[in-house]
């Protein structure tokens with residue numbers, strides 16, 4: 060579980076631990092690491108936007124194999140297309156949501172393949188090109204559409220893993236805000252069976268939290 064210090068990632072840790080699964084999860088800081096550890100999971104430090112931190116990952120994962128890996132780390136932005144995006148905001152969102160996944164995949168996907176497992180990436184309905192009706196959050200939207208492509212492209216190199224992008228819905232977290240209709244518990248409770256139900260025909264797909272595919276994405 061990559062990016063599990065809080066929000067949806069921490070809830071994934073909580074639910075899988077409750078089911079008795081062995082879980083390894085990452086956080087950027089010590090406070091996040093301790094929240095993961097308190098749920099009985101192995102907690103590692105990882106900042107996906109920092110190449111040095113990602114380079115340190117393989118040594119920490121030596122000998123591991125994963126039935127399920129989740130790339131949850133993400134940051135959002137809200138500005139639309141009436142102004143050019145500030146360069147630092149663009150870099151921050153793209154480095155975390157896209158480059159981070161691209162840096163992590165070559166280290167983690169072989170460990171998923173070794174178990175014949177699944178590798179899911181938290182995308183967003185905002186990355187669904189076919190459903191776009193405003194420019195709100197256009198940098199974030201572009202980052203998640205790019206992530207969907209990253210997943211589909213990488214699937215070709217890791218055929219013994221099943222790789223999907225999945226939207227968690229609109230969820231009450233620091234990112235989603237208090238007005239979101241779903242709690243993290245509800246979102247993860249939807250996503251777990253959707254991930255359980257993946258078959259070979261889902262390889263590289265972009266799914267909603269309930270397991271339905273986004274059409275023509």
Ligand SMILES: NC(=O)c1ccc[n+]([C@@H]2O[C@H](COP(=O)([O-])OP(=O)(O)OC[C@H]3O[C@@H](n4cnc5c(N)ncnc54)[C@H](OP(=O)(O)O)[C@@H]3O)[C@@H](O)[C@H]2O)c1
Pocket residue numbers: 061062063064065066067068086087088091105106107108109131132133134135155159181182183184226227228229230231232233234235236239
């Ligand atoms: N909430 C929603 O409504 C919603 C909707 C669609 C998609 N999503 C996606 O779902 C995922 C989880 O979102 P959330 O709602 O749980 O957000 P959140 O509460 O804001 O949590 C974001 C998580 O990503 C981690 N993260 C951010 N930058 C990172 C980095 N450079 N390296 C490692 N971890 C990093 C954060 O760690 P720190 O604690 O260290 O910051 C935190 O654990 C994201 O990919 C998001 O885009 C969420």
